Every structure is written in C-alpha cells, then in structure tokens.
Amino acid sequence: MTAIVTNPPLSERKGLPAKRRRRRGVYPIVRVIALILIVLLFILPLVWMVIASLKNNVDIYDASKTIIFTPTLENYANVLSRNNYFVFIFNSFWVAFASTVLSLILGVPAAYAMSRFTMHKSALVVLLARIIPGVSLLVPWYFIFANLRLVGGFGVLILSHMFVALPLIVYIMISFFDSLPLELEEQAQVDGLTPIGAFLRTTLPLSVPGIATASILSFIFSWNNFMFALVLSGAHTKTLPVAIFNFVSYASIDWGSLMAASVVVTVPIMIIALFTQKYIVSGLTAGATKG
Template sequence: MSAQTMTRSADEVAKRRRPGRLKAYNSFRGVMIVAVVLIFLLPLVWMVMASFKTNVDIHDTTKSFIFTPILDNYSHVLGNDSYLNFVWNSFWVAFCATGISLLIGVPAAYSMSRFNMQKSALLVLLARIIPGVSLLVPWYYVFANLGWVGGYGVLIISHMFILIPISVYIMMSFFDSMPLELEEASLVDGLTPIGAFLRILLPLSVPGIATAGILSFIFSWNNFMFALVLSGSNTKTLPVAVFDFVSYASIDWGAIMAAACIMTLPIIVVALFAQKYIVSGLTAGATKG
C-alpha cells in the first residue's frame, strides 16, 4: 500500500470520527448551558412563585409548583404608604451616587490611562478591595459627629467609595483600547487636550460610560449594609425596607418575596435593555495589542 493511499485512508477515518466528536461536544455544551441557566434561574423562579403564596404554602413541599396564587402579599407591600418613599430613596441615592461617581471616575480613568499613573490606579484598586464592613464603624463615628447620619448625603458618599473604583477600572480599559492617533489628529486640528477629550474621546466612550453607569446603579440600588447602618427612618432604602418584614417572633416570607420581586424588577428591565452596552463596555480593551 502506497503512502498516498495510507494518508487518504487516515483522512477518511478522521472525517468519520469528527462528526461523532462534534456531536458529543455539542451535547455536552447544551447540557452545561442548561445546568448553568437552571442554577441562576431557579432561585429567581422560586422567589416569584413564593410571592404569590401564603406562608403556609411556602413551607408546604407538596405545593411547590401547584398552588392557588394570591395577591395579598403585593397588596400588603404596596398598601404601605412608606414603601413608595423607600423606592424613591433607593432611586435618588443610586442616581446621585452613580452620576457623581461618573463625573469623577471618567476623567480620572482617562488620566490614568493616558499618563500611565499606575500607582494611582493601584490606590483606586485598593479602595475597591477593602471590605466595606471595615469602614462602617469609623464612618458612623465621623458622620455622627458631623450630624450627617440619617441623611441622603452620607448614603451617597458611602456608595461612591465603591462606585468610583468600578467606574475607573471599566473606563481605563475602554480608554486603553482607543488609539492615540485620534487625540494627535485633534490636536493638529487645533483642539486643546481637554477639548480633544470632551469632543472626541468622550462621545466615543459612551458604551463604556453606559456600562459603568449601569453596573454602578445596580450596586447602589442593591446595597444593604451601608443603608442599614447609615440611613434614617426617612431615608431608608428598599433593601432595608425588605428586612423590615423580619420580626423577632416570625418572618413574613410572602411579603419578603413580593418586596424582593418589586425591588428586582427595575434592575432586570434595565439590564435587558442595556445588554449590548454592558457587553461592549466589559469587553473593551480585551483585544488591545
């Protein structure tokens, strides 16, 4: 048998094996995708179903999927006049903290990216790594002496401690992916460095800004620890309001699930409509070089 015939036979065998391997790979990938989706969706599905159950039905395993839905939990939550105020508090704190963090973080990220300020970037990363719980006691002591505890300002400042590093590191990778020729061409055309940043780079960085803003808003909206310690009765946010359904003697699971669904719905809507910005912003700079 000639070498050419042997090579042709080996190629034919490889071609026959390839569809089987590809089929096995596709089956394995499909199983893993389904498993991951179920792991992430099952808690959410259980939360939504529990919001339409009585407390007795929630603990009854025979009524996990087959039960008589009720709206009492949502009536109990939305019937509370203070709950809409809690929604406004969460929105206002998240909106202000996100906006101010972007105003500070975007120019800071541009400076660190263009001027190789590695030490400053390390300090920002250090602020992101420090556990927030370690700052609550000194923050409370300082803000209490200033008379700020219980106001919106202290919540916004505490959230900015985490939101600014998020904005800086997302935008740094985005600015790193932008070619320097854009700025050089704008300087040749007569723009100042600040003008080049405002008129050229900033409009091009909208996807990154949207990503940083969305992720920052989600973190601030969901934050529980800072609001629990630093908020007051008039500035209480939604995560703390959900915790109010836990009492010493009992836990109103149905109301907690209903309140959690109401709190989660805006975030899901924002994430769905802004998905393309999140993906493009998080992958910016990944192919640099």
C-alpha cells in the same frame, strides 16, 4: 539530511476520524446539558420567588400547593400600600442616581488622565481601593459621620456608595480610554482645539459605551447594596434592601410579603440589565483586543 516520514498503521489512521466524529457528537450534548444546568441554577430561585409572592403563608408551607394554588395579590398590596414602599423605592433610586452621577463626574476625567499619562501607580491605588472590603470601613465611617451628625441622611449614603462606585468607574474607563487611538485627539488639536476641548468633543463622545457600562454597573451596585444602608441610613432614608427586613421578626417571617418585596427590588434591575446588556458587553470588552 532528509527526514524520514513514517505513516501510522492503517488501524490508527482509520480510528482517528472515528474518534473525531465521536468527540464532535459528544461536545454539543455536553454544552447543551451544561447550559441547561446553568440556566436552571439561576432561573429556578427567581421563579420560586415570584410564585411564592403570589401565595399566602399557609400555601408557601404546604408542599402539595407548590405549583397548583390560588394566586393572590395581597402580598403586593401589603408591600406597596400598607408599608409605603414607594418611599423606599424613591430612596434607593435617589441614592443610586446621585452616587453614580457624582462618581462619573469625578471618575471619567481621572480615568482619562491615568490612561493618557500612563499613571500606573495611581491606577494600582484605584484597584486596591476596589479590592478593599467595604465592611472593614463601616466602623470608622460610622464613628466619623456620627461625630459630624451626618448618620441617617442621604449625604452619608451617597458618599459611602461612591467609595465602591468611583473605583469601579475609573477601572472600567481606563481600559476603554486605552482602546481609543491617541491620533484622534492629536488631529483635533491640530484643528485648533485645546487638550480639554479635544477630550470633550472627540474622546468623550466615543467613550459613551464605556460610560454606559460603568453607569449601569454602579447603579446596580448601589440599588442592591444592603450593608452600607443598614448601618448608615435612618428611618426616612431607608432603602429597599433594608426595608425588606420589616417582614422579618424575632418570632416569625412573613414569607409572602418578603418575596413580594424581593420581586419589587429585583424586577427593575432585571429590566435595566435586559435592555442595556449590549452596552455592558461592549464596554467590558472594549480594551480586550488592544495591541
């Protein structure tokens, strides 16, 4: 049997290219508008924060001085010198650095084992640990660490941040190791290396983009974490997000200093994300095309 092909009416054939041309003309406009809205949604709060950090409290409440005002650095002087925020910056950096390094030391070999030996149940447990909200563990943690007299020290902060950083690193690195061919390690073992040696000399150097991604995301989480540090830190181990609350009192809020402190917290992470974005993208998409 031969199929009968019927041509559409001439009006429909003429109208189809016109519709396509209209769609091609509309879609770029929609994309540009959507992109502008998304950029404004994320940029405007940051711009307002920076502008407010250069105003005194009177100018912040004055709507006529939203754009035109006399800038001042008094808020930054108040934050960095009078309130000794360099100590809080060091505390945040030390907790973020230590929790990230320890999580990498434990998480990278664990992710390698789960990937190469197809430990799907263990990977599921790691994923569940990543999903569990941290606030549900704060009360048990505080009870245990308080009885051990560890509350207020750096150790308890580092351990609490590792609870989130370690599953994150394992989850990212499992996908990255899955994307690396097993033949490279087999060839290294044929050349005389042990399985551990093949991992250290072949697989680990190739996994640098994934390690960089996991490290950056873990560091950013720890730097921005507020809840764990609020409950478990002490007067000498207070981190930046908790220290910002020094400008919030029962009767009033020092908005200028609060915005200046927020800029101090935000700018380092924005710089890190800006210069390491290629590692983040390459690491997160490493296992996307596998198979």
